[in-house]
Amino acid sequence: MRAPSSFKAASKAIAEPLAALSVLFRRGVVEPHHPIELIRTVHDSGIYGPFVTVLRHARRTRPGSNALIDERGTLTFEQLDAQSDALARGLAASGLAPGTVAALLCRDHRGMMLSLLAAGKLGVRIVLMNTGFGGPQLAAVAEREQVGAILLDEEFLGLLGDVPESVPRFLTWTDDPDLASGPIATVDALVEAHPTGALAAPERPGGIVILTSGTTGTPKGAPRDKVSPLQSAQFLDRIPLPRDSVMIMAAPTFHGTGLSQLTLGWALGNAIVCRQRKFDAEGTLADIAKHGAAALVLVPTMLQRIVDLGEEVLSRHDTSSLRVVFAAGSSLSPDLSRRTEQVFGEVLYNLYASTEVAVAAVATPEDMRCAPGTVGRPPVGCRVAIYDEQRRVVTEPGVIGAIFVSSGLSFSGYTDGRHKEIVDGLLCSGDLGHFDSAGRLFIDGREDDMIVSGGENVYPLEVENLLVDRPDVLEAAVVAVDDRDFGKRLRAFVVQAADAPGDAQEIMTYVKTHLARHKVPREVIFLEELPRNATGKLLRRELEQLDVG
Incomplete structure (x- = not known):
């Protein structure tokens, strides 16, 4: 007798969260002997969103542990929490209120992290701007997203020509003493001028808008207003990210890869190293050696530049501490996979994801050794299906079709009201691909390409x-x-x-x-x-x- 579809749906609704919770227990993110802390974390996630939630959790459980290492030194979780409280008060005094939309345009450093945290504590909505933008792109996105304030690094001030002067500016980073004491408020000055201490919680999360890559036009906005803490299991199910160690963050935090792994890294109690304003291949190796880093997060082009350095340069730096090289954001060729193994050993994990569908599949070192070019299999909580042009499910191995994904992290539509195609509850990724006989997914290219x-x-x-x-x-x-x-x-x-x-x-x-x-x-x-x-x-x-x- 076949089970009714409603019963199957109910069973799935119970089974998937339990499977995700099992992963979090196994990886130590959720500690069953601390039930009060678990309740607090779940409560915080509904108010602040994931970024502030993981900081508050780390502040309570490991306050003196290192959280961030950048050009200016080290900040502990306690210091980050206190300074972001002060910054939130400073931004509020400058007119930012719950519901305000603020653009954030900066490199990876403490100014960016403090801005994200302060915005989350205020209920301010953050739009993460691409550091590769030109002035017209920045202005177009700011207008579409109804940006009411801009926080940015000094180096990007020249891009504001087309942004109305009525939009307040705040400097997240400057090394110019004249600018630091000038008319534009800086993160450093606001932190110094305002008291620390817990703030009243916002009525609702401000949320974060991540922009699409914009390779074929003006980037679209994909909001991430609320994320269940259970969804972090999608990364941890197949990727052994370290706990209470050091992660090198080479991938930019303004995009989903960097932001998700920074958040998850803190949830695991790691110190995040982002000392380089712009990517430097040998500098990254030096950071791995200096800090004994267990994980490196980057995009494939960065990985390509590292392995292209050659044996003479690579041998100068001890990278034996690495346990995970996490690559995502664009295609990773079989050749790059093989060369990475030759340099670092079997530590490469390739995430297939997109701004819209979020996590879709993960390839482990074993996957890539057995099937070069694969992006692996869907982790817990994710489902991937291939459809033909008539949107019929393709079940035969090797047959190419459109990739559709179901993920609890998938977005709910672009900020301009548009959406991507949905079939059987799965979201179109925009990619073409196929499965092999072992159920491993391969990407054959973009539909548009x-x-x-x-x-x-x-x-x-x-x-x-x-x-x-x-x-x-x-x-x-x-x-x-x-x-x-x-x-x-x-x-x-x-x-x-x-x-x-x-x-x-x-x-x-x-x-x-x-x-x-x-x-x-x-x-x-x-x-x-x-x-x-x-x-x-x-x-x-x-x-x-x-x-x-």
């Missing part, structure tokens, strides 16, 4: 992965250009290793010997670097519009 050449479908990622397998190719990108006979043809852009011969014909012949004829680029263009945004995503539109003469 698929090229139809001479009536045949071409997925650029397949060609790109083949090219970067070559020792003389560091990076590769394949785009479509107009063709009179085939409608579209392929053009490959290649970044070569030092002293490579640069033989375009040889590269095209190489592709022809490995892939079908319609997947062979008709031309190869050599570049010094590929255009990418601040989170490492490839800007294909810039390549498509590039005048190659």
Whole structure:
């Protein structure tokens, strides 16, 4: 007898939270012998959101432990809590009130963390701006999101030309003594001028808006107003993030990867190191060695730059303390996976996620060793399905279709009212992919990136992965250009290793010997670097519009 669908739904509604709770117990995030603390944490999450909640938890359980290490030194959880209280009072005195929307445009440092915490304590809504923005993009997003205040680093003041002067400015970081004592209030000055001590809780969480990558236009806003503490189990289910240790945060915190791992790192009692205003590959290795870091969080392009340093540079730094290299944000090639293992051992974990669907799948070192190129399997609380063009579920291994995801962290719609397609309760990721016979997920490319050449479908990622397998190719990108006979043809852009011969014909012949004829680029263009945004995503539109003469 088949169980009624309502019974199945009820069983699932009970089973999934219990499975997530089991993961949190196992990883030590939830301690059953401290039930009062568990109640406090659940209570806080409904008022402040996850970022402030984990700080308050850490402040109660390990107040003197190091929380943040940046260019100016170290802050404990107790100091972060106290200083963010003072900053919240200063921002409130400057006119920020519950419901205010504030833009945050800065690098990773204490000014950013204090601003996020103070906003959460006030019930102020934060829009995380991309540090790669130009002035017009910043102004457009600020207008759409109805920004009422901007907190930013000194280096970005020049981008405010198109933002109305009536929008208050606050400096999160400056090394200029004249600016520090000037008319624009600074985080440092507000902290110093106002008392510490607990504030009254806001009526509701202010929430955070994370922006999409914006590789094809103005970034859209994806709100994260409320997140269940149980959802952190999605990361911990398959990734052994350390506890009471040190995490190097190379990924930018303004994006989902950095923000989620910073939050989770604090929940596990870790000190977060973000000493570099801009990513430096060898500097990251030095930080790992200096602090004996157990985890490194970064995007694949950063990882590529590290392994490209070469044996002589890599051998200068002791990275044996690393237990987890957490990579997310863009595709990770099989070649990069193999080279990472050669440098660091079996410590690489690849997260497949997006701003909209959040967590979808995790690939462990074992997954990538057995099936190079996979993004792994869905963790607890997540479900992934492949659909064909008629939106019928694809069950056959190897068949490519649209990827749809169900996750408790998935967003509820863009801030401009638009949404992504939903089928059977699952949200469209915008990617194409397939499962193998073992149930591991592979990404074949973006739906928008698929090229139809001479009536045949071409997925650029397949060609790109083949090219970067070559020792003389560091990076590769394949785009479509107009063709009179085939409608579209392929053009490959290649970044070569030092002293490579640069033989375009040889590269095209190489592709022809490995892939079908319609997947062979008709031309190869050599570049010094590929255009990418601040989170490492490839800007294909810039390549498509590039005048190659």
